[in-house]
Amino acid sequence: MNKSNKSREILVCCGTGCVSAKADKILDALKQETKNKKINVKPTGCHGFCQEGPLVITEPDGILYSRTKTEDVKEIINSHIENNKPVERLFYHEPKTGGKIPHYKDIQFYKKQNRVILRNCGHVNPEDINEYIEKGGYRAIEKALKEMTPEKVLNMINGSSLRGLGGAGFHTGLKWRFCYNAKADEKYIICNGDEGDPGSFQDRSVFEGDPHSVIEGIIIAATTIGAKKGFIYVRAEYPLAVKRLKIALDQAQKKGFLGKNIFDSNKDFDLEIFQGAGAFVCGEETALIASIEGKRGAPRHRPPFPAESGLWGKPTLLNNVKTYASIPNIINNGVEWFTKMGTDNSKGTAIFSLTGEVANCGLVEVPMGMTLREIIYGIGGGTTDNKKFKEIQIGGPSGGCLPESLLDLPVDFDSLKEAGAMMGSGGMVVMDESTCMVDVSKYFLDFTQKESCGYCSPCRLGTKQMLDILNDIVEGKGKPEDMDLLMDLAISIKAGSLCGLGQTAPNPIITTIKYFRQEYEEHINDKLCRAKKCKALISFYINPEKCTGCHLCFTNCPENAIEGEAKKPHKIIQHKCTRCGICFEKCPPKISAIESYAGEKIRI
Amino acid sequence: MEKELNKILSSFQGKSNELIPALQQIQEELGYLPGDAMLYAAEFLNVPESTVFGVASFYAQFRFTPVGKNMIMVCKGTACHVKGAEKVLDEISRQVGIEDGETSADMQYTLESVACIGCCALAPCITINSEVHGRLNAKSIEKIFKRKKAEEKTNE
Incomplete structure (x- = not known):
């Protein structure tokens, strides 16, 4: 046997995308083939390059096999592992140049990314805590508890200028400070993993690929603000994420990272999973809290903010999955390291799920401030089949549609908001000329209208009115005054809604009217749908x-x-x-x- | 029924905040939430019956009617929508003879469109009993259901 085989590892991506393309069968076949060999075959979380799945990576040589099938397993073992001849036909095929690229590090899709939060995704077995520890895991919590005071941790998070990666971009350090200052006998901590936006799967991939980084971040936050009990709120629609989180919590408990007297600090912390039952509005913090309390997920008026009065009326800290996953990095590497990435007002990195009519679909992590063009063309490889780019939809139903003229916009919290979109949870859907913009607005409004909890009338009734108008337009019954009416309704809904759902629901319509007005006019006046969708x-x-x-x-x-x-x-x-x-x-x-x-x- | 429900809820303490996990557990075991089960949950958790129904009807996950042997979920996420989810739904509807949200009379199929199953790279996609089928078109859908129907026949 070849000498190098001793440290040989074969990593099989077992994220939801690859598993649905039968990656689990490939894993079994590889294990079967290597039964008597000193080769470590292991499942990992999402590698991000979902377009080319199922992905198999061999280490230490870093070769990536794309679109692998179970029939290919024998050849990979015989040719590559046994005889050091990698299987060329399974290399990634660069669509533009036609060249074959063996090493994943050389693939354009990975080259331009800066995988910081996703550093372990695809490289560790998410079901084995020891692999996370080997990569430096749980050292940040040890450092925070043994070498730092809560005050020092708070200053560090504040100094990093980290902003909430759930979409709204509130300063994390401030949120932690409010919660730390709140006086109460009990405090709670919640991880918001209710990723309800259609077209995004970042939170799920982090849960599935590196659950311990999230758990470690939550423990650091909890021990800092003084919470003894926490919840990870995850969608029930993500069964694999739930399973891996359960395993991870169990292992962390056994290692003593959860439970009583963590790292001899006299601090206790328990963390449990709460499965959401399918309501988009529960991504809003007060609705999410109501849901954990066993109620309908209706948002309530703020203030008081959850930091003062949240779960069961106690001070509660709520952050997104990726925000928590960023914490161990900041503690380990320092504020200076973190603030070097990003723009003046948005530090660090952002994760997007790049989908739709783009050549390379997948999970992408880039420093804040990268332009849309670089993301779509540099990493995403441009549109599918080189069709003409039309727009990119960012931020799901709360976001907006941005046209080609805005492709050089740097992607960060503030510039996206200015353009009428928002970071949202980070879905980016590329659309080409075959997409009808009126149809897209109707699609999003149909979603938000159904998901409106019904509490505020402008949202409940207004979205229905807007949807009716849009339905008329796509059916060829649009009237010239409809566009003004849509805009009026949009403004009223934004002004008269309590929570983020209503306040942002009109965004897709506002941006499409702003940037693609002509298409609306064609539908209304000429009864013409140039994309041939309606x-x-x-x-x-x-x-x-x-x-x-x-x-x-x-x-x-x-x-x-x-x-x-x-x-x-x-x-x-x-x-x-x-x-x-x-x-x-x-x-x-x-x-x-x-x-x-x-x-x-x-x-x- | 009562005995069965008692067993299903045996790991719960009977606190009102357990309502959602309790309903999830009942649905997991019974496939849906029968009226009697909701009444039982109300008593068990000491919450008004109206609250139980209010919560159950609020969340998309809960259903009040039994489902067919094959649960077909058509993803209508943004990526799937752009890549033709509507056509996929129409084609499946033709293949199994039921509309979105319906269950076939022989209890073989339930067809439902869902917000997003998160396999955007495989768009347009569906799940049949949690198995994902991706990159669909009219032809591949026809093939899937031909095979399904053939399987049913051999099982009979």
Whole structure:
């Protein structure tokens, strides 16, 4: 056997993305193949490059295999591990140059990132606390308890200018200070992992890939402010994250990092998991607290802020998953190290889930202040199939849609807000010319309207009104005054809502009207959807020169709206057609006889 | 029913703040929240019945009707929406003959659209009994359900 095999490790990404592409089967197969060899095959959390999953990385040589299948396992072992000949056909394929890149460090997607919070994700087995400890884990809490006073920790967090990574960007140090100063017999700490934004999965990936970094951050916060009891609020929709957190808490308990007298400090702290039951509004802190108390997740008026009166009326510290995961780094490496990253007002790094019509989908960590262009083109590799970029949606239903002209915007809390978007939980969805902006606004509003808890009338009723108007517009019944009405409603909803949901729900509409006004006007005045998304504003037509009369569209049309004899060109009976698009889907790609047109129904 | 519920809630202490985990546990065991179970939970946790129903109806996770053997969840997250989640839902609806939110009469399928299952890189995607199927189109959906139906037949 090769000498280097002694320290050989094969890492299999077992994040949700890769597991859904059968990474667990690959892990089993690798374990089976290496049963009698001195090779450590281990599951890890998300490597981030979900687009190319399932990912397998070999160490110490750092070779990345992409889109691996169980059938490839034998070859990887025989050729690479046994004979030192890496399997070239499984290397990452650079779409632009066509070149094959063996080492993950050389792949553009990783090269431009600065993985600080995600430092261990993909490199440690999340179900083994010892691996986290080997990487320097739980040293920050030891340092905080043995060498520092709470005052010193508070000053350090304050000095780092760390801002809450849940989206709003409130200064973490201040929040901790408020909670520390609050006088009470009991205090609580909560980790907000209610990542409800569609299109984002950063919190989940941190939980799944490096749960101990979050737990360590929570323990540091708790022992600093004087909380004895804490909760990790995680979505029940994330079963893998829940499972790994349970294992991690159990292991931390056994090692004495949780429980009584942590590191002989005379400080006790217990941490448990609370599974959310599916309500977007619970990402708002007061709603989340109500939910833990066993109530409907309705937000309440602030002040008093949770730092004074939170869970069961006691002072409560609430931070996002990534905020807590940043804490051990700051304690270990110092304020100066942290403040070197980022912009004047937003320090450190930010994590985004880059998805949609982008070549490299995945989880991305970059220093604050990187431009959107660098993220989309530098890391993301541009749009899928090089289609024309249209907009990037940032911050989920609370965020906004930014056009190409803003691609050089530096990404940080303040500049995003100024542009009308927000950091939100960090979802970035790239959309190309095939996306209809009115349809996208309708999509987000449909979501927020359903998720509105109903407490404030402007949010409950206003979002419904806006949705009705948008529905009219996409159905071709829009009126010229609709746009002003939408803007009026947007302003009232923002002003009259208690919590972040209502205050930000109109953002997608405001930004799309601001940056893509023309598209709204086309829908309303010309009854035209240039992206050919809005069913009422498109029509289908069979090109008689291309149609071979294969009858596929005829058989599949649910409305019997297609006529024609076998082997002769078919025809769509326009007045029967509901534009469901099935014929378009079913027509074999090499024939492509069915064409879609923007504009009102054509008459033949 | 009472005996079964007693067993399901045996690890709970009967405090009002346990309401959500208790309902989750009941649903985990029974597949949904029958009316009797909610009444039992109200008594067990000493909270008004109206509160139990208020909480259960507030959160998307809870359901009041039994589900089919195959639970199909269609992701309608942003990435999936952009990549055609609507078409995916339509196609599945055609394949299994039920609309979004319905359960088939033979209790084989329940079809539901959900906010986001977090597999955005595989968009558009669905889960069938927590198994993820990604990068779908009309053809691959047809294939999945042909196979499913064939499996059912052999099981019969």
